[in-house]
Every structure is written in C-alpha cells, then in structure tokens.
Amino acid sequence: MTDSGHTINLLIAALGGEGGGVLTNWLIEAADRSGWQAQSTSLAGVAQRTGATIYYLEFFKRNADAPAPVMSLFPAQGDIDIAVTSEIAEAGRMLSRGFISPDKTTLISSDHRVYGITEKSATTDGTADPVVITELCSRYAQRFIHFDMLEVVQRCGTVISAALLGAIAGAQVLPFTKEVFVEVIAGGKGADANRKAFEECYQAAAGGGAKLVEPAAGFVLPSPTTAIGRVLIPRIAGFPSSCHEVLFHAAQRLVAYQDVHYATDYLTQLEQLLARDEGTDDYYLTRETARWLALWLAYEDIPRVAQLKLRPERESSIRAEVRAGVDQPLQVTEFFHPRVEEVAALLPKSLGERLLASATARRALGYVLGPRKLRTDTILVQLVLRGLASLRRWRRGSFGYAEERAMIDRWFDAVCSQTNTDMARALADCGRMVKGYGATRYRTTSRLMAIIDAVETGIAADAAAVRRLNETAMIGEESAPFDEAIAALG
C-alpha cells in the first residue's frame, strides 16, 4: 500500500424539484475544468415527488501516471468533508444520520424552512423549531455556514441550487477557483439571475454566514393620538406591562370591528379577571385570556368577512404576492359559500331562530346561497361588500351575536371562576381552539363547550385533564379521539 491522498467527499441533501441534480452537474463540471475527477451518485426513486433526496459526490485530483481511484458510492458516517443542505430541517436530518462529524465536516445550509406535511396539516402550530436544529448543527459541525438562501434566490428570480453553489464556492472548501464556478453557471437559461444569486451567496459564505439578529425590542404602549386612544390607552396602561401588547392590538381590533364601547366592555371584563390573577408568569392568565377573548369577540361573520375583504392594503399585498406589475390588470375571484346559518346569524334574534326552524324558508334561501364565486375586484361586488360590511352596525342585536356571546361568556366565566390558577390557565388556553368557519367552527366551539361541561360536572378535575382534552379536540375532523378522551375521564 502506498499513501497517495484521499478523495474529497461531498453530500447534498435537497428536496424534490429543488435542482439537486443541477447542482451536482455543476460541481462535476467545475471539478472537470479544474483537473479533478468526480464521481456522483443519487437516490432518485420516488423521492423526486416532494420527498428528500440525497446526492453524493467524491472528487480526486487527476494524475495521468496513476491508476484510476476507487470511489465509494455510499456517503459514510464520519467520512463526509462537506455537507450541503437546501433547508435547515434537512441539515438536522443529515446530523441525525451521523453525516456531520465534529472533526471533519463543513456544513453549508440555507436556514429557511420548507414545511413537511405533518407540520402543515396540524390544526394549530405543528412546526419544528429551527432554533434547536441550528444550535445542534453549530455544536456538531466542524464549520457551520448558514443563512437564508431562499430570500436571496427569490430576490434574484432563480432557484436554490445557484445559491448553494455560491455558498460552496464562498466557503472555499473545494480546491476549485471562484472563476471556475462562475464559468459553469454562466450558460443556460436564467444565467444572469443565477450569477447574481451565486455572487451574493459567495460573499455571504465567505463572510462566515448569518450574523446574529438582535432580538426585537419590547413593546412600549404608545401615547394616544386620537379621541378614542385617549379613552382606551389609559385603561390599558392600568394593566401590567406584559399585557400591553395584546391589549393594544385587541382594543384596536375591537374598535374597528364594532365600536369603542365594544372595546371598553372588553377591558372591563378583563379588569375583573386581572383582579383575580395572582400574576404568575408575567400575568400569563390575563394576557392569554385577553388574546383569545379579543379574537372570539371579533368573530368572523358575514359583515366581518366583507370588512376584511375591503381593507385598503389588501390589493397591494395581493399584487406583491403574485408579483404582478403596477399596471398589470388583475382579476380576483373569491370562493364564498354562505349557508342559511350565516344569514340567520345576521337577523334579529327571534327572526333568526324562526328562519332556522322553518324548512320552507331554509329551502327558499338555499336556492340563492351555496357555492359562489365572486369577482371582488369589480365595482358591483365592491358595493355589495360595502353594504354587507355596514350591517355590523346592528350586530349586537343579531341572533348570531347572542349565540356567540353566550358561548364567550360561558368560557370567560369558567376561566374567572377557577380558584386554581393552573386550571384557569388551562381553560384560558382552550380559547385557542376557537377557529374556522361553518362546520369547522361548529366543531371547535362545541368541543370547547364540551370541555367546560366536563369541568363543571367534575369529570375533568384538574388542569392536566383539561389540557389532554384540548389536545385531542385539536387532532382534526375525526370525532373519535376527543369522544374517547371524554369517555376515558368519565
């Protein structure tokens, strides 16, 4: 055996459709132009359809006098010099598989997130915590270069592969010059955008990657600027400062949703709770109850949806989102599905109840309701929406309001009446359950009422039981997990 050097081993983990294959070919080309031999393998399989894909490359300096090197087709734990991942959870996955070695591996990753299906389909927040992953990667990689490459490529109008190549070049972990890398991405379509993303990421990686972001400053309650503000701000100021941010946004929302009285009533209600709050965890109980109470009070009925669809900043945010030019005509077709229930909710209490009870009236209304596509950019539909939004004036006398109010008060009273703070907090957290429209909203609110039933009848005797019910209630559409959890308690 004669010792004559080793291969440089590079692993790429990308998601299907991100251009991992393109990146691999660029690297092979760069090696070739630099007098290095490259071998690559990949696992395509069905991974090309949204799954995670791994490419593996080995490089070896060409030598006309030596035989061909034997290169491995398998990335091996402890044998990876460079690991490149297109997304931070994939960096975590490579770490979990042992491909990141403290004595050897330079890890280069974009630190944006692409959410997996289980993260996306959770009824609440099922997302992974990139901070944990980033911390572990910086601890275990010999060098860890990471920054948000997605932001760069979106700005440059290209895909992540060009950014990754720039970062690899900038990290100076391969014995190829920058000029060679630039040459290999010079051709083909989108070359300009690629070059731009490459250059930015080259610089970012050469500079060591992301800088620590200063944590945002704490919220400071602003001084009042309007007559309404002069009424509400002093009252908010009366709450502990940890509640100010939520209360400020909440009051603002309720004024817009209904009127200033609606907001003062809200603050009055919370002052009752505050009087009972022992103040643990920076008045967690008051703050979180305030959050969910405000959101529930601003429940999405027809006038509210119409109001939101008319908000002034909406058009420009759509334009930015779909990347339409300033003058480019846009058509906005909304998918509405008003049901008899939503119409009944707008009527005065007695009328609403009668409508829901009458099969004839329901049938008649059924003809005009149901799935509707409305072009909300047109003048006519805008006027209709304005008419619907103005109905909010009569909201407090409506059937829908009476129904919501009854549930809101029941929940709020349940929170207020607990002597055990932990139990009160568990019930307050249940306010997060209230969301959705139509059947979803019916499901979430009725499960919340069932939890309160369970508390009142003593079935759910402690905070842990309430939290368990809350969790099962949020599993999704199927009723079995929640029903079983209730049954298990009783």
Place this chain on the structure above:
Amino acid sequence: MAERSFKEEVKKLRAGDGDLFKGEGILAITKALLQSGVSYVGGYQGSPISHLMDVLNDAQDILGELGVHFEASGSEATAAAMLSASINYPLRGAVTWKSTVGTNVASDALSNLASAGVTGGAMVIVGEDYGEGASIMQERSYAFAMKAQMWLLDPRPNLTSIVDMVEKGFALSEASNTPIFYMMRIRGCHVTGEFLARDNVAPRYSNRSPVSPQREPEKIILPPYVYAQEREKIAQRLPAAIDFIRREQLNEVFAGKYEHLGIITCGGSYNTVIRALERQGLSDVYGNADIPIYCLNVAYPLIPDELVEFCVGKEQVLVLEEGQPEYIEQGIQTILRRRDVQTRVFGKDIMPMAGEYTGQVMLEGITRFVLASRRETVPLAMTLDTVLGRETPLSEEDIAALMNQLPPRPAGLCTGCPERPLFSAIKQLQQDMGPFHISSDIGCHSFATAEPFNLGNTIMGYGLSLASSSGMRHALPHKAISIMGDGGFWHNGLTSGVTSAVFNGHDGLLIIVDNGYSAATGGQDIPSLVEPNLIASTLDAERPKREQWQSIEDACRGAGVQWIRTVSTYNIESMKRTLREALTTDTAGLKVVIAEGECMLNRQRRVKPLIRKAIDEGQRVERARFYVDPATCTGDHGCIRLSGCPSLTIKENPDPLRIDPVSYVDNSCVGCGVCGENAHTAVLCPSFSRIDVIHNPSRADRVLQRARDRFRAWWRRRDERRQQALTL
C-alpha cells in the same frame, strides 16, 4: 415524452474507438449494448432503470442507424418474451426492468427461456431496487437466478467494469447457452464516471439481413424435451459457464500482504470494501489493499476451483453479500466443506442479514472480521469502539431533542397533480359515508395512502388492485373500492382485474386514474396517450382527435363493463356525485369511473413554453394562481388536510394576536383550481381566491381596469381617513 430528456446525452452513444466517454451508468450500459452488437432491446420502466428506457427511447435514431429494434414493452412479461428471439438464432438481445417486482411479472417467460436455452446472447438488465431509496418490498433477484438457472452478473460499479461486463456477459450467455441477469444497483444506475469507448457494432441479423426461419423442436418446452433441457442445464450449460468465467477471468483476485485473511465480495460492493479498508489504513485510494480480495463480478454461479484456490491456506474469509437469505455464503460453505478446506467463513454472523451494506456497515463488519483473527495482529487505524462511535457523534439527549424537530418527508403528489382532487373527493365522501376499505395499486396514486389523505389499505402489485378486492368484497359494508392507474390498467389490470371481475359478477367500483402517462416512473407514454399528448378534460383542452389511440373506456366495454363514467378529477363536486352513484346504484356488475386529468408535471412541461411564447409574442394571456387571505384565515389548516399540495403551505401569522400559522399559497402554484373546489365542496372558509394576472392586456382590459382602480382608490382614501380616526 418522458420527464427527463436524454436527447442531447444520447449523442455520446456515437463515440468510437478510444473516445473518452463521460456520463451516467445508465448511458454507459446503453453504449455497451451497442458495442456488443445487440439486435433488439426492450423493457418496462421503473426506478432505478426508468432512465435506461428513456435513453433507449431517445436513442431511436442511433438504434435505427445500426438496425437495432426497440420496443417499449407492455409489461415485464412482454419484455421477457422478446428474448425468445435468441432461442433459435444467434441474435443478441437485452431487456430491462425493475427487480424483483419486474422479475416476478416476467417469471413465466423467463423460466421457459432458461429451460429452452439460448443461441444468441440474451441479457436481462435488472435494476435491483434494494436498500435506501428503494420503492418496493425488499427481496433479492438472486433467488430467481438460482432456481431458473440464469447467470447473475454483479460488476464492480465503475463505468469501465460495467461496460466490459456487458460485453463479456453476452459472450458468456452464448458460450453456455444460458440467459443472463445483469444486476445494476440503485446507486450504480445513477453513478457518473468515464470509460474508453469502442465502436458500435451493427447486429448480424436485423431488418436489413433477416434470419432464415428454422425449427429446433428440442428447444420447445414440452415433454419430452423439458427433461432433456433440465439435464442439459447441469451436464453442459453449467460446466460451460464455469469454464468460460474462469478462462476469461470474469471474477477478479486482488492480492494483499495479509494472506491469512481474505474478503469475498460481490462486485457491486467492491468500492465500499476498498473505502472501509482505506479508512482502516489497509488500502490506498487506488484499491491496493493489504487484505486479499476475491471479487465476484459473477455472483451466480460460484466457481469452485477459483474459490478453493483463494481460500486454501487462509485462516478466515469474510463473505459480503447484501440481503437475505445468504445464498452465496451457503454456496461457499458447501464448496469448502466438500473440498474439506478448513478456512473459517465469516458472513451473516457478523454482518446484518437485512439491508444495504453501507459505508458504516462495511466498516464495522470488516473491523470485526480483522479483530477476529488469532493468527496475526493486523494494525487498524480505528478501534472497534471508534468505529461504532462513527454511527453518530450526538449524545443521546441531543438525538432526542433533534428527532423531535425533524418532520417526515414522505413522497407525495406534485403541485397541481390531477389525482389530488380525486382523493379530496374520496376523503369528503368518506366523511359522509363512513370509513372505506380501499384496494390500492402501484403508481403515483399510491401516495394517497400517506398523509394527508390516508386512503388505501393494501397494495398487491401493479394493476392488481381490482383483483385484490375480489376476496374482500363479500365481507365489506360498502361496495368494494379499487383504485388503479392507467399504467397499471394496461400493464395488467385489464386482464387480471377487469376481465376477471366482469366474469365473476364483481359489483364493486374501480376508479381508473387516467393521467395520460406512466407518471410515477418518469412520465413515459402509455397506450392511452399518443401525440399530441392531451387528455380529454384537463383544464385547458378539448378532447383532440388522435390516431392510434387505445381507449381505456373502449377496452373496458370490450371486456364487458356496462357502467362506465368518465369524470374530470378537477371537478370535485361532479366526482363526488359520480362516486356516490357508483357506490349506491342498484345496477349490477362492475362500475368503472375513469378519473381524467393530465399529469401536471407533463402538462407544465408541455404548456409552459407555449405560454411563454404567447406572452413574448404579445398575445393576451391570463395566468391563474391561488391566494389565501391571511386576514380571514384562522389557521385551522383544514384546507391542507384535504389537499397536501406542496404549494399550499403555511407561514407565520401576520396577525399580532394569533399564534397559529396561516395557510399560504407559494409561488409554485400552477392555478389548478383544487383549492377553490375544496373551499366550495367542503364549505371551508372565505379565504381562498384565484388571482388571474393578465399579460398583454387588451384595450378593453385597460379601460375596465382603470375604471375599477379609480373607484377603489376613491373608497380607499375614504377608508384610510376613517381608519385613521379609529386608531388609538
């Protein structure tokens, strides 16, 4: 038109003597076939050899110039049957498929081929789909090679060895009158590298120089010849093969200074062995190893004399073969015992029985093997503990913390996939009608068995869903439901499924997903789709007039199905109605719903250039995509649970009060319309809108837009004033 085009790369196939050929394993194999003078090639796509079919398809010009005949076979059985051309005539031929599934489908023809024996070289290139990245159940093709007596080649995974072994394989096939399996592993198929090319060789017999028909009754698999064929396998073909393999040195022996040890490896694992030795300081990068290696480029049959020569005088050898049972190890033990060679054989006692021999597995195994020697101490760069520690540097605590944060990423349907609305419809229907038992099949639609649809109970094989529902249908509370792709339908489903179901009075529902291509394997064309690649009821097209079109509906009618409906998958309401009707109707017999919608990957490839061209030429074009209003979205994600589209994702909630992320449509949206359909049919929420961006607007567009803009601007100013007064 397949997903990946090799139009440019196939030009390399014209390389001649001495040219340096650089490229992928798949391309190298094709080149080797041409250098071997094949007369015909065929096969059926499936990873990891899908691209081999794509290369052959794209290389038809070059094949034509040489007179090589190519067929995209209807199934692996079709492909295997092609090899019968080599029984009577000295025609070289090769077919390819995914194994072991394809080998199972082809087994009838293969067994008969192996019994009859061949005159011309016959080769089956099997993509051995085993280990990480595999998409099927895990079995070895080796078993089939043994029981049917076909030789199995497993060359070292560098392009030079890969190409050489194709050429030598044909010679071996002819020398021993036996068909050959040529095994390509997943990573070998996709390996890139280089080799020195040789000239292509035109086949001796082709459409230019036909054979003169001749009959050899002794090659027909009927009594009494079959008994003679069985004897001939043992008396003539096996000895001829052993003789050829030994003479031509198809297997390789690499010397090493520690002669008391030896490693016997399959060719496919050779590179991993060298890397493990290198990391232990027992080899250099060029493969000059300190431990002698016997490399089996021919994995079956074993060559007793060669084996004994290698083992005699050694204290111990290590046998390296992936998967189970350990056929090679057993074979080696038998030979050594019969010859009374006392070398100790290590194998599956220190290597894992199941799974791939990855770098780490190999390193651990070889380390254990070296440490087991009592005769002489071999210095190792790493202790066993160090090697075991290489598995992961993470502390147990950190592993637990990390695993909590890693989202699974199962393969799923692509953005805009026409199958998504079908499964949204079935999921909605299930919410009304109670839980379904569904017999699923092979194809993209099998992803519906995963999140977020969770639809489907069993998968029995390609095109076998309907057949697999037949034993279940009498014991289900609802009519049996089977889902099959158009690929599976043509492969096997029409005969095994539809014909048999009609014959047996099956009154269940068969949903045929007609997306126009063999989509899961990379978008290859299938009988029910020919140019100009348009499906009847996709988003943008009327059913075009097509010649040579083989209709799924006509095929079903021909097989006796009376109740057939064709529905566009994108119309969820209509799909729900049709499926409900099929499941509740009193009409007897099989109900077939053809769920139509063109594969979105293929469609995008087809229409994107057209749209770009239209925009560049100044034509008025509307481009649609969807948008979720973050102000009305409450973050329940019910829309995602009905869809799972990659472009329908989540983002941080812009609302300072809300905590849960909002649904969000990213810019990969192709505007297929499913989000809107779901919002309507499942009564989700008022957050979805379709945004049509108009390129090259007409005069009327501009006038209208200006009027609307002015109207909205006036109100906006008024709203902003009022909003100002309502702030704090």
